[in-house]
Amino acid sequence: MVQAARVRATATGGARPLVTVRGVTKQFANGTIAVRDVNLDLATGEFVSLLGPSGCGKSTLLRMIAGLGDPSVGTIDWPTAMHDASGHAERDLGFVFQDPTLMPWATALANVTLPLRLKGVKGREAEDRGAEMLALVGLKGFETSYPRELSGGMKMRVSIARALVTHPKILLMDEPFAALDEITRHRLNDDLLGLWEANRFTAVFVTHSVFESVYLSQRIVVMAARPGRVMADLRVEAPYPRDELFRTSADYAHWCRIASEKLKEAIAS
Structure with a gap:
């Protein structure tokens, strides 16, 4: 039976999150506000997609989580991480860019x-x-x-x-499969899920594809642009493992429709 949509109020269910984003705004030197007042918790072992149109600040937020940029306002903390003598968290992460950068x-x-x-x-x-x-x-x-x-x-x-x-502990991916053909992209989606299920690292995956976000994710964080902000935090109640049968199922179509509606609302906001 297809389940009703449920917006997720918290990512961690009471446990300490791996990463907390609180009131984060990023304004560049030219005055452009890339993201505004973003609040987000990332729990240990979950798969989260950041879904939104181009220019909504998904990559900017991902880079700030990685420590490749600092918020103009707000904080990004790693509550369970070790900290150095200066009080900076030791981010235990891997980053996959849009290009392989080999x-x-x-x-x-x-x-x-x-x-x-x-x-x-x-x-x-x-x-x-x-x-x-x-x-x-x-x-x-x-x-x-x-x-x-x-x-x-x-x-x-x-x-x-x-x-x-x-x-x-966390793998950050910035639209890594966007430039690939559909067959290769599907295959890499499957391989990525296999690695995640075997190792249970936290995964944060940036995409502008509704279909990819639903196939991969436990949570879809829908963002609106100008400035980038979180408009919905959707829990995809579909079991793993996911495969080609899931891609052609009524359950998959149901969640794609819900995510599409949330994205449409975000774009129109």
Whole structure:
């Protein structure tokens, strides 16, 4: 039976969230307000999509969560993280950009092991862990291949492997599959869900696709533009694992319709 939509009031159900965003506004030097008064909790092990039109501040918010930019107003905290002597949280995260951003002169394995080497992991241990991660994303046998020898989907798999090789608590993804063909995109959606279900990291996925957000997510945070703000926080009550049968089900169509309506309301606001 198709369940009724339910807007989620809180992400954590009383437990301490992994990340808290409180009253965050970002204004750039030219006066543009990218996001305004955003409040959001991210719980351990959940899959959240940030859904909205281009220019609604999804990527800006993601980058601030990653520490790649600071809010103009408000706070982004990691309540359960370790803090350094200056009181700054040690963000345990991986980031996947819109483009694979691979080093063209390095092999797939060397690209994946870069975060390990930056953390001081060397030699055979780094190579073994990198090769294991490449195998998990379906690239066993491509360890010595260079980016120029890989397809777009394969390069994105290397990027995901690199982001996950340190086993971060949270994986932040900024429209990583937007430039790929539909078949490759569906396959990578499936692979991403498999990795998430096996490892249960927190996933935050930026997309402007209703269909992708419903297929992947437990929660869909719908954002409106100019300035970017949260308009709805929708809980997708559909079980995992999700596969091609789910993509053609009445349940999937139901949640896509609800998410589309919320997005339409956000755009019109």
